[in-house]
Amino acid sequence: MNAAPAGPGPDFDPGSAYRCSPQVALRPEPFGALVYHFGTRKLSFLKTPQLVEVVKGLEHHPDVHSAVAAADVEESQRPAYLRALAGLAASGTIEPNPAP
Template structure:
């Protein structure tokens, strides 16, 4: 279960390719292609290992308070898909 108070990282089985809209995400284990729909989400996923928890990564990316819930929901989806994982 996703917990934004825990430390996460991008899975080592995932490759991110930055794009103007965000990023393409390829998971080598599941062979699934997905998308990060904003550059901010790419920044958050890329910086997870630098922060003590997910909320700190979201704050560090400068996400406005009124949009934090949407980003946490997106990150929960990425955790469910195996794109990010607890560390």
């Protein structure tokens, strides 16, 4: 049996406001950014400058879809970005924004 492609996680709602966690530091790099979470002490990567732009812009938009659109992510790439953002939410890199 083939599994269906994974969509955004059940706890991630791209129709809601998110922000980069205050416990996270982003260090810009030519490929995107290094991400360090001070709470978990985990180092990870954002693999494109455009994804960095989306993550940094989240707090300025009423929902994830608006942040993705504002970063000029091509329509065909948006499902991949939503999956990446769902992963970032699951790891605590981004979190719901209590005051959008």
